[in-house]
Amino acid sequence: MFRILRRAAFAALFALPAAAAEKVTTFTLDNGLEVVVIEDHRAPVVVQMVWYRAGAADEKPGVSGVAHFLEHLMFKGTDTVASGELSKTVAANGGSDNAFTSSDYTAYFQRIAADRLELVMRMEADRMRNLKLTEDDWRTEREVIIEERNQRTDSDPGAIFSEQRRAAQYLNHPYGTPVIGWRQEMEHLTRQDALDWYRRNYAPNNAVLVIAGDVTPDRVRDLAETYYGPLAPSPDITERVRPQEPPQLAERRLSYSDPRVSRPYVTRSYLAPERDSGAQEKGAALTILADLLGGDGQTSFLARKLQFDSKKAIYTSAGYDGSSYDDTTFNLAVVPAEGVSLAEAEKALDEAIDEFIEGGVDTEAFERVKTRIRAATIYGQDDVNRLARRYGEALTTGLTVADVQAWPDVLDAVTEADVLAAALEVFDRRRAVTGWMMLPDRAEVMQ
Amino acid sequence: MMRFLFAAVVAVLAALPAGAVDIREVTSPGGIKAWLVEEHSIPFTALELRFKGGASLDQPGKRGATLLMMALIEEGAGDLDSQGFAAARDSLAAEFHFDAYDDSVSVSARMLTENRAEAAALLRTALITPRFDAEAIERVRAQVASIIQSDETDPHAIAGRAFDEQAFGDHPYGTSRNGTLDSIAALSRADLVAAHAASMAKDRVYVSAVGDITEVELGVLLDDLLGDLPEAGAPMPPRAELGLTGGVTVIDYASPQSVVVFGHAGIKRDDPDFFAAYLLNQVLGGSGFAARLMDEVREKRGLTYGIYTYLVPMDLAETWQGSFSSANAKVAEAIDVVRAEWAKAAAEGVTDAELEAAKTYLTGSYPLRFDGNGPIADILVGMQIEGLPASYVNDRNAYIEAVTPDDIRRVAARLMQPDALRFVVVGQPQGVAGTN
Numbered sequence: 001m002f003r004i005l006r007r008a009a010f011a012a013l014f015a016l017p018a019a020a021a022e023k024v025t026t027f028t029l030d031n032g033l034e035v036v037v038i039e040d041h042r043a044p045v046v047v048q049m050v051w052y053r054a055g056a057a058d059e060k061p062g063v064s065g066v067a068h069f070l071e072h073l074m075f076k077g078t079d080t081v082a083s084g085e086l087s088k089t090v091a092a093n094g095g096s097d098n099a100f101t102s103s104d105y106t107a108y109f110q111r112i113a114a115d116r117l118e119l120v121m122r123m124e125a126d127r128m129r130n131l132k133l134t135e136d137d138w139r140t141e142r143e144v145i146i147e148e149r150n151q152r153t154d155s156d157p158g159a160i161f162s163e164q165r166r167a168a169q170y171l172n173h174p175y176g177t178p179v180i181g182w183r184q185e186m187e188h189l190t191r192q193d194a195l196d197w198y199r200r201n202y203a204p205n206n207a208v209l210v211i212a213g214d215v216t217p218d219r220v221r222d223l224a225e226t227y228y229g230p231l232a233p234s235p236d237i238t239e240r241v242r243p244q245e246p247p248q249l250a251e252r253r254l255s256y257s258d259p260r261v262s263r264p265y266v267t268r269s270y271l272a273p274e275r276d277s278g279a280q281e282k283g284a285a286l287t288i289l290a291d292l293l294g295g296d297g298q299t300s301f302l303a304r305k306l307q308f309d310s311k312k313a314i315y316t317s318a319g320y321d322g323s324s325y326d327d328t329t330f331n332l333a334v335v336p337a338e339g340v341s342l343a344e345a346e347k348a349l350d351e352a353i354d355e356f357i358e359g360g361v362d363t364e365a366f367e368r369v370k371t372r373i374r375a376a377t378i379y380g381q382d383d384v385n386r387l388a389r390r391y392g393e394a395l396t397t398g399l400t401v402a403d404v405q406a407w408p409d410v411l412d413a414v415t416e417a418d419v420l421a422a423a424l425e426v427f428d429r430r431r432a433v434t435g436w437m438m439l440p441d442r443a444e445v446m447q
Numbered sequence: 448m449m450r451f452l453f454a455a456v457v458a459v460l461a462a463l464p465a466g467a468v469d470i471r472e473v474t475s476p477g478g479i480k481a482w483l484v485e486e487h488s489i490p491f492t493a494l495e496l497r498f499k500g501g502a503s504l505d506q507p508g509k510r511g512a513t514l515l516m517m518a519l520i521e522e523g524a525g526d527l528d529s530q531g532f533a534a535a536r537d538s539l540a541a542e543f544h545f546d547a548y549d550d551s552v553s554v555s556a557r558m559l560t561e562n563r564a565e566a567a568a569l570l571r572t573a574l575i576t577p578r579f580d581a582e583a584i585e586r587v588r589a590q591v592a593s594i595i596q597s598d599e600t601d602p603h604a605i606a607g608r609a610f611d612e613q614a615f616g617d618h619p620y621g622t623s624r625n626g627t628l629d630s631i632a633a634l635s636r637a638d639l640v641a642a643h644a645a646s647m648a649k650d651r652v653y654v655s656a657v658g659d660i661t662e663v664e665l666g667v668l669l670d671d672l673l674g675d676l677p678e679a680g681a682p683m684p685p686r687a688e689l690g691l692t693g694g695v696t697v698i699d700y701a702s703p704q705s706v707v708v709f710g711h712a713g714i715k716r717d718d719p720d721f722f723a724a725y726l727l728n729q730v731l732g733g734s735g736f737a738a739r740l741m742d743e744v745r746e747k748r749g750l751t752y753g754i755y756t757y758l759v760p761m762d763l764a765e766t767w768q769g770s771f772s773s774a775n776a777k778v779a780e781a782i783d784v785v786r787a788e789w790a791k792a793a794a795e796g797v798t799d800a801e802l803e804a805a806k807t808y809l810t811g812s813y814p815l816r817f818d819g820n821g822p823i824a825d826i827l828v829g830m831q832i833e834g835l836p837a838s839y840v841n842d843r844n845a846y847i848e849a850v851t852p853d854d855i856r857r858v859a860a861r862l863m864q865p866d867a868l869r870f871v872v873v874g875q876p877q878g879v880a881g882t883n
Contacts, residue, residue, distance in 0.1 A: 043814075045818045087737060095815070111815060260700075262593075314593050337589060365534075371537065378489060381489045382491075382819040382820050
């Protein structure tokens with residue numbers, strides 16, 4: 001019965017346009033600030049995001065964590081706004097605000113009633129160029145980021161292991177340095193380090209403003225001209241050139257044991273190309289490859305082989321995030337079933353990958369992935385915050401608005417042959433890091 | 448055939464100035480009640496189901512049965528095995544999520560308009576005729592076991608478990624709804640079938656739908672989807688006796704940072720002073736807001752990355768809890784600050800300015816929650832299970848506005864007892880001694 005229904009569903013969905021359905025307007029101010037407006041008039045809510053093309057991978061050596069440290073200090077006030085006042089003002093108006101830092105960008109956002117947009121645009125524009133840092137503010141905040149590292153990384157064996165693996169994955173590129181920073185460098189960050197970073201990176205010609213929700217492009221243009229328009233561009237913004245990876249020729253293997261680990265597991269990451277502007281095809285093929293291998297807990301290839309058939313694993317995953325300025329990674333993980341060793345689990349993973357490449361792509365599974373991707377353009381319209389994030393992230397990782405809008409079509413055009421070609425290219429052990437997470441008393445010897 | 452009863456139509460124009468949320472209370476031809484918001488601009492529907500009772504319906508010796516049952520109902524249903532069900536769902540691009548909480552089990556679905564009937568028919572098989580195949584039981588049991596094992600070495604889970612055990616003892620609230628390795632190992636297929644019959648019945652279901660669907664269409668869908676559920680489930684469990692005492696529990700755990708969970712008795716959701724307590728908590732440790740504890744512990748002293756407090760009015764017991772993490776050398780000072788702030792608020796309440804700021808924040812942020820079909824459906828089903836009327840979305844901000852400084856002082860004196868706070872500290876804290 002369901003086979004018939006499924007075919008009917010395919011036919012219907014193939015009639016859907018794959019292209020992005022959101023209503024987007026873009027323009028650029030004279031000082032170089034790029035503006036993206038995404039309209040959604042269903043609720044009287046708006047979100048403002050400012051994204052800087054500056055993340056942890058743009059830091060100089062020796063001051064790891066400074067991008068994230070400054071993100072915290074950006075809430076400390078300006079000539080006209082007292083320390084902490086921005087967040088208090090947003091809250092007093094019923095809104096919420098926060099910020100996040102990654103390797104490639106630092107972003108700030110507020111979500112607020114649509115009639116309060118002007119208020120948050122005035123304050124966000126103000127701190128783009130007028131930040132003030134007092135002695136008390138920066139010293140206390142350095143303690144806070146160290147507590148954040150304690151909480152997020154040092155209290156979590158999985159996070160420690162992930163940090164070590166990433167450091168091994170990148171031989172030369174700063175993606176090997178954690179965004180939060182290495183502790184011994186964080187402990188010596190200064191007010192001057194933060195200000196140097198701020199002055200070098202925070203300017204309208206290094207930023208993207210995304211406004212999404214119940215607002216018109218004309219209104220945004222007026223407000224952006226009023227508040228962001230007068231800000232001087234920085235003459236120091238140059239093309240982002242980071243140290244690149246040399247040819248990776250030697251496989252790396254790591255093992256980590258920690259008494260706080262409950263279940264051992266195996267990870268494998270491969271250096272992989274990111275989505276490139278105007279050439280997203282390889283990124284699209286890798287996105288679909290990850291979905292086929294690990295996208296669904298019941299039907300993905302690794303789940304079927306390792307969890308259902310051989311029962312060597314209780315959990316498997318495959319992941320690829322192409323939104324990255326430089327080379328990214330394709331990641332696999334296996335949590336072995338009780339009584340299965342890490343060596344056996346790793347062997348089973350490798351055999352499954354070989355089998356996938358030899359056997360070719362299952363056509364029904366391939367069509368299901370495509371169907372889900374098309375439906376995602378419908379479901380995606382329900383969450384304007386996520387749409388806003390997608391544009392901000394793309395525009396600060398080397399992509400354009402046209403790339404974002406073309407992405408559903410690029411995914412839709414991927415063929416089974418493209419997926420296999422991408423798999424053959426990416427699964428090269430010379431560019432791979434294999435990790436074994438272990439309990440101290442159950443440690444195995446790694447080959 | 449349209450036989451919908453319009454018990455009430457509530458337009459919430461006042462609370463939500465531009466984008467009105469028009470909640471209709473509807474009853475299907477078969478008698479199933481639901482709240483509906485029609486939103487035809489995107490061709491899909493968000494459907495939320497909640498069944499009151501949840502994991503607290505686990506029978507003695509069967510801890511974990513409800514959660515394992517909910518994890519299994521998408522692992523094979525009707526004519527389809529686990530993989531067949533997942534493939535059918537993905538071919539329809541439908542999204543189903545099943546979960547078990549202490550007081551309810553939940554079903555969330557997103558269905559495209561173009562194949563909604565097929566998607567609902569598939570969902571129906573999971574709700575009405577789940578298979579509980581032996582293969583699936585063993586596979587998912589092993590997954591739940593690995594979660595239980597992870598929690599055994601996770602400091603946050605260790606702290607939460609120790610706090611719950613002291614607070615609720617032998618009541619189901621006193622243990623994890625995941626169960627223990629022993630309790631889930633002993634569960635049989637019959638136990639899962641029993642948990643299904645106990646927790647998913649018409650006498651305890653609440654329904655909301657938001658999206659591209661009409662009242663008539665929803666009525667047909669609900670009768671197909673839920674009409675064959677049993678009329679009644681298991682009796683609700685008894686209230687939990689709160690066994691918390693004031694003091695400090697230290698659990699040794701090798702880590703640079705200590706995780707702290709603290710709290711004492713709370714307040715019922717339907718207490719006349721609930722909104723006063725809610726505002727008081729907001730000033731003290733609310734999130735998304737410049738709260739006192741965040742200011743004192745993080746901003747002024749740098750002792751933590753974050754500290755929050757929350758009222759936890761569950762169906763069968765009420766607590767007021769908080770949590771934070773601090774470096775082992777700093778945690779003693781952080782606990783002292785919390786105690787001092789608790790005593791200060793108990794004695795003095797909050798300032799007029801703080802109360803006004805909390806009111807402005809809570810009244811202003813409320814309409815911002817209604818920003819998508821999925822979030823609205825979630826809010827509406829939550830209101831129903833709490834026994835709130837649809838008009839609450841209009842009245843809620845007035846309840847907040849009506850709270851006076853005297854109300855705050857009264858509820859602070861009544862609820863806040865610094866000596867009754869129990870702190871559970873998981874780590875190797877310096878200068879913190881455990882009491883009993």
